[in-house]
Amino acid sequence: MHWRCAVVKLLLALCVLAVVPANAAQLQFDQTDLTPAERAASASLLKEALHRLPPRWRQTLDARLQLRWSDDLPSDVHGRTQAGRISLRRDLLRQLPHQSLEDTPALRALLHELAHVYDRSPQGGLSHNPHLLDLAGWQQRPLHFGRRSAHNPFTGRSPDEYELTNPREYVAVNLEWFLLDPEYACRRPALARLFAAHFNWQPAAAACAPGLVFMRAEGRTGQLEQLDPKRVYAVDYLLAEGNAAPMSRWGHSMLRLVICAPGRAPGPDCRLDLQYHRVLSFRAFVEDVQISSLRGLTGRYPSRLFLLPLDQVIDEYTKTELRGLQSLPLRMTQEEISALLTRAAQLHWSYDGRYYFVSNNCAVETWKLLHDALPRYARAHLRSVFPRRLLRRLARAGLVETAVLEDRAAAVRQGYYFEPMDAHYQALFTVAHEVLRLPQVRVEEWLALSPMQRAPWLGRGDLRATAALLVLEEAAQRRAELRARDVLKRRLLDARVDDGARTQVRSVLAKTALLMWPASLDGGGYGLPQQERAVLEAQARALAGQTETAWAELWEQAQAALPAREQVQLAGVTQNLEVLGARLRVLADKPQ
Amino acid sequence: MRHVLIVAALLILSAPVVASSFASSASSAGSATSGSTSGDDKVVLQARSDAAGFVASAGQIRSARLEAALRLLRERSVDARRASDMQLAQAILAR
Numbered sequence: 001m002h003w004r005c006a007v008v009k010l011l012l013a014l015c016v017l018a019v020v021p022a023n024a025a026q027l028q029f030d031q032t033d034l035t036p037a038e039r040a041a042s043a044s045l046l047k048e049a050l051h052r053l054p055p056r057w058r059q060t061l062d063a064r065l066q067l068r069w070s071d072d073l074p075s076d077v078h079g080r081t082q083a084g085r086i087s088l089r090r091d092l093l094r095q096l097p098h099q100s101l102e103d104t105p106a107l108r109a110l111l112h113e114l115a116h117v118y119d120r121s122p123q124g125g126l127s128h129n130p131h132l133l134d135l136a137g138w139q140q141r142p143l144h145f146g147r148r149s150a151h152n153p154f155t156g157r158s159p160d161e162y163e164l165t166n167p168r169e170y171v172a173v174n175l176e177w178f179l180l181d182p183e184y185a186c187r188r189p190a191l192a193r194l195f196a197a198h199f200n201w202q203p204a205a206a207a208c209a210p211g212l213v214f215m216r217a218e219g220r221t222g223q224l225e226q227l228d229p230k231r232v233y234a235v236d237y238l239l240a241e242g243n244a245a246p247m248s249r250w251g252h253s254m255l256r257l258v259i260c261a262p263g264r265a266p267g268p269d270c271r272l273d274l275q276y277h278r279v280l281s282f283r284a285f286v287e288d289v290q291i292s293s294l295r296g297l298t299g300r301y302p303s304r305l306f307l308l309p310l311d312q313v314i315d316e317y318t319k320t321e322l323r324g325l326q327s328l329p330l331r332m333t334q335e336e337i338s339a340l341l342t343r344a345a346q347l348h349w350s351y352d353g354r355y356y357f358v359s360n361n362c363a364v365e366t367w368k369l370l371h372d373a374l375p376r377y378a379r380a381h382l383r384s385v386f387p388r389r390l391l392r393r394l395a396r397a398g399l400v401e402t403a404v405l406e407d408r409a410a411a412v413r414q415g416y417y418f419e420p421m422d423a424h425y426q427a428l429f430t431v432a433h434e435v436l437r438l439p440q441v442r443v444e445e446w447l448a449l450s451p452m453q454r455a456p457w458l459g460r461g462d463l464r465a466t467a468a469l470l471v472l473e474e475a476a477q478r479r480a481e482l483r484a485r486d487v488l489k490r491r492l493l494d495a496r497v498d499d500g501a502r503t504q505v506r507s508v509l510a511k512t513a514l515l516m517w518p519a520s521l522d523g524g525g526y527g528l529p530q531q532e533r534a535v536l537e538a539q540a541r542a543l544a545g546q547t548e549t550a551w552a553e554l555w556e557q558a559q560a561a562l563p564a565r566e567q568v569q570l571a572g573v574t575q576n577l578e579v580l581g582a583r584l585r586v587l588a589d590k591p592q
Numbered sequence: 593m594r595h596v597l598i599v600a601a602l603l604i605l606s607a608p609v610v611a612s613s614f615a616s617s618a619s620s621a622g623s624a625t626s627g628s629t630s631g632d633d634k635v636v637l638q639a640r641s642d643a644a645g646f647v648a649s650a651g652q653i654r655s656a657r658l659e660a661a662l663r664l665l666r667e668r669s670v671d672a673r674r675a676s677d678m679q680l681a682q683a684i685l686a687r
Binding site: 272273274275311314409412413414415418419424427428431432463464465467468470471474584585588589 | 631634635638641643644645647648649650652653654655656657659660663682683685686687
């Protein structure tokens with residue numbers, strides 16, 4: 001529902017004067033001009049509202065608080081609190097007899113105004129609570145001495161966008177929902193916990209849908225994935241090391257969720273359940289065929305939180321980009337892990353940030369996630385715009401275990417360090433070189449050969465040499481794929497050719513963008529999805545089906561457009577891999 | 593820091609059709625398992641390159657993926673529990 005209330009900053013008089021505690025019975029609406037029926041309706045409305053308030057809140061009510069029905073509020077305003085007087089729109093009173101009191105605009109409006117009154121009382125002050133501001137989305141900024149941003153980017157799946165106006169309205173709107181919606185604790189769990197702790201009181205609550213759901217980012221299938229925080233044994237700071245490419249120089253910050261395989265009790269053994277591990281990664285979603293640094297500097301790209309399989313992340317970094325991954329356990333209690341995942345889900349469904357290469361990059365987003373979810377991390381002064389510096393600060397604060405990297409071989413074996421694939425290329429090549437007396441000495445010379453030039457050597461090695469050549473041929477395949485991809489991209493960007501294809505790519509990207517912003521799905525509800533999960537998933541799957549068809553068409557065209565040289569190379573490598581695979585099966589099958 | 597890859601991934605890699613063309617290292621390196629692969633089989637399949645590195649380096653290159661696959665094989669079969677790491681790595685290559 002969308003309605004507006006205007007709050008005029010008042011007199012601090014209410015705060016300064018000693019509060020005269022109200023006996024609930026003493027408060028009443030101004031009776032002037034009310035019919036007996038209206039008086040009765042006003043009284044039961046007030047009674048209902050007071051009955052809903054937590055005791056601590058009710059006790060702060062001042063007996064001198066005036067309530068009245070008003071004809072002179074602006075047309076879009078339901079209520080207003082000014083100088084110790086709450087005015088509600090008289091239209092709401094006229095609707096009252098026709099509605100049950102449970103959830104009427106009048107009850108909402110009254111609770112909203114009472115929330116403003118409470119917030120301004122000495123006991124209130126929720127709209128200045130730093131943790132509430134973190135959770136709500138008036139986040140601290142990495143630069144500007146950590147001042148809070150004026151803009152709230154948590155625009156997705158809001159119950160009432162009026163909450164985004166400022167922290168005071170946010171508190172009033174959210175207290176309304178906290179008091180009236182039994183699902184509030186399911187949909188905005190962190191805020192519900194904060195309110196419940198503040199009032200030392202819980203409203204009636206509904207049972208929540210199980211776990212936390214995320215839209216799967218991989219494969220664009222439109223499937224939802226459900227996470228159970230209790231199955232998460234640990235959270236690691238996952239750092240992709242930098243490389244020479246300008247966009248990757250500083251590395252990339254992510255979080256790895258060490259999720260236990262079904263049936264395995266949470267414990268150190270879960271560290272090797274790699275296939276179940278997930279990664280929380282902030283990525284700029286680029287809706288165009290070319291990345292533009294200028295747009296990155298001016299915040300034109302959305303920054304979103306994605307949940308990815310660890311396996312995919314390992315492949316992308318260590319195989320495709322040849323970058324190492326450090327995975328360092330963060331010190332977190334089970335309760336903190338749960339708070340972190342809840343926050344991550346909230347970001348996933350609501351956060352529409354802007355990606356800035358310097359002031360809002362992956363390190364900043366990861367810092368904010370830790371800072372906003374976990375008060376203990378918020379106190380640790382972690383603020384940084386560089387992934388490695390964030391790691392150093394975590395280490396200085398004793399929040400991360402860096403000792404796991406000291407023994408490199410053990411770290412690789414236990415999954416604390418994932419080596420870039422090229423770390424051993426030369427050593428592997430030397431094995432093959434010695435067995436087969438290959439004319440090349442450096443692995444780069446070998447990989448620079450055409451697949452056809454390598455082919456004659458592939459069927460002659462022993463088990464070790466063949467295994468080495470297999471690893472190297474896979475490297476050659478990835479290189480050929482990257483080259484082909486680069487050729488296609490250049491063609492697409494070449495203004496002289498393929499204008500149709502470019503338009504087509506842009507249109508498919510625009511559709512894909514919807515899948516990458518789950519809040520754009522229309523399933524009803526707000527905050528973390530509950531019973532609307534199935535509706536959201538059905539919509540996402542339909543959308544995914546459409547984009548998949550479009551991608552498939554595009555892909556066919558792209559393959560046909562690939563120059564003959566690239567096609568021959570790719571086919572050659574594929575054939576080499578088949579030869580090596582077949583030989584390896586024969587050699588490995590023999591007892592050694 | 594990730595955006596370049598997102599573009600690339602969107603352009604090429606993630607369409608399923610691609611799996612049968614460019615990104616075919618797993619299948620072309622030869623997997624004896626056909627049809628539907630369970631999650632467990634996927635672990636063993638994915639460890640193929642890691643097993644090749646292990647065998648080629650006479651046990652020097654030893655990744656977490658290989659460890660995970662070895663553990664899985666041993667959890668599933670008594671024979672595997674009696675076998676050495678090298679024998680199991682070879683068994684992965686022989687599949």
